[in-house]
Amino acid sequence: MRPSFFHHLHPPTIPARQARLRYTLAAGGLAIFLSLILLVTGLLEMFYYIPTPEKASASIQTLTFLVPYGGLVRNLHYWSAQFLVIVTLVHLLRVILTGAYAPPRRLNYLLGMGLLVLAILLDFTGYVLRWDEGIRWALVTGTNLVKSIPLIGNAFYRLLVGGAQPGPATFIRFYGWHIFGLTLAAGILVAWHIFRVRRDGGIAVPPPPLREDQRRITRFELVRREVLAMLLSATALLLLSSFVPAPLAAPITASATASQAARAPWFFLWIQQMLKLGNPFFWGVVVPLAVLVLLSLIPYIFPKPAKPELGRWFPKSNRLAQVVALLILLSMLALTLLALRTTS
Numbered sequence: 001m002r003p004s005f006f007h008h009l010h011p012p013t014i015p016a017r018q019a020r021l022r023y024t025l026a027a028g029g030l031a032i033f034l035s036l037i038l039l040v041t042g043l044l045e046m047f048y049y050i051p052t053p054e055k056a057s058a059s060i061q062t063l064t065f066l067v068p069y070g071g072l073v074r075n076l077h078y079w080s081a082q083f084l085v086i087v088t089l090v091h092l093l094r095v096i097l098t099g100a101y102a103p104p105r106r107l108n109y110l111l112g113m114g115l116l117v118l119a120i121l122l123d124f125t126g127y128v129l130r131w132d133e134g135i136r137w138a139l140v141t142g143t144n145l146v147k148s149i150p151l152i153g154n155a156f157y158r159l160l161v162g163g164a165q166p167g168p169a170t171f172i173r174f175y176g177w178h179i180f181g182l183t184l185a186a187g188i189l190v191a192w193h194i195f196r197v198r199r200d201g202g203i204a205v206p207p208p209p210l211r212e213d214q215r216r217i218t219r220f221e222l223v224r225r226e227v228l229a230m231l232l233s234a235t236a237l238l239l240l241s242s243f244v245p246a247p248l249a250a251p252i253t254a255s256a257t258a259s260q261a262a263r264a265p266w267f268f269l270w271i272q273q274m275l276k277l278g279n280p281f282f283w284g285v286v287v288p289l290a291v292l293v294l295l296s297l298i299p300y301i302f303p304k305p306a307k308p309e310l311g312r313w314f315p316k317s318n319r320l321a322q323v324v325a326l327l328i329l330l331s332m333l334a335l336t337l338l339a340l341r342t343t344s
């Protein structure tokens with residue numbers, strides 16, 4: 001039989017362990033599903049969204065309140081984007097806490113880190129496209145952080161914002177990045193990432209002679225589980241999007257200047273909280289970049305997880321990586337909660 005494209009994605013049988021929900025948490029698959037929902041709902045939103053600073057916010061109101069099912073489409077887009085960031089973080093944590101980044105999966109780990117950064121940038125640029133009072137922190141404080149970088153800060157700021165301060169040029173740049181640049185890059189990286197999962201031998205489990213559990217499941221069983229997971233998550237997402245609307249504030253009226261009440265989007269609240277400690281370059285640029293670099297280097301600088309320990313949670317052989325990752329994520333969570341308390 002000539003192998004089809006589907007055959008490449010799903011071989012006739014796979015080790016049962018590779019498809020165990022309590023091992024993978026289905027987080028990678030869910031991230032793909034959410035990305036597809038984002039693509040479809042984003043394309044639908046483009047029929048009504050008017051990409052100019054004067055009309056953007058009003059066009060979102062039209063879409064939400066006047067277009068049949070427009071509000072639902074917008075809410076689905078919004079909630080899928082938030083969950084994509086959460087699910088990607090959960091997936092990252094499961095990869096670290098199971099030691100699944102060990103060779104030959106180091107390259108795929110880096111591709112995954114690229115995807116995490118893209119998911120956050122897509123969420124950030126999409127949030128700015130609301131162009132309402134709620135986005136002031138992102139527009140003013142967020143972009144100003146770039147200026148604090150020594151030597152190249154001002155040039156980089158002009159490149160990002162399109163002028164000496166945020167305005168129509170900023171808007172069109174963020175729009176271009178959101179609907180084209182970042183989306184295209186994410187599409188390419190997702191395809192590469194999935195290709196690498198197959199190339200690296202599927203989900204990490206011990207090699208056959210070291211495997212305690214020799215059971216295998218068929219591709220039909222795998223597809224059945226995937227469809228079930230998609231139906232359940234689609235139902236949850238539809239329910240949430242039907243009852244909890246995406247945020248929308250009044251259109252930006254005065255020129256965009258910093259405001260006391262401005263709050264960062266939730267995934268940058270930990271940075272907003274750190275900025276209270278002083279030097280914006282150190283706390284707003286150096287520390288977040290150091291966190292990103294440290295997480296990316298985990299497969300390269302920490303002891304390699306042992307092969308017989310693959311396919312299970314908390315292997316003894318990679319304890320150090322587990323502790324470092326948990327400390328980083330717990331600190332980010334604590335800073336986020338602190339920021340929520342002080343800015344609410």
Ligand code: HEM
Pocket residue numbers: 024026027028029031032035088089091092095100101105108109110111112113115116119190193194197202203204
């Ligand atoms: C939009 C973001 C992402 C998507 C769509 C995605 C998708 C997937 C899928 C479908 C799998 C196979 C199933 C599974 O393990 O759950 C997978 C595995 C993997 N992913 Fe991701 N991923 C993303 C982000 C990340 C991140 C942030 C990392 C870590 C830096 C990462 C590293 C890996 C690794 C190393 C594997 C192989 C795991 C193993 O063999 O056990 N991915 N990814």
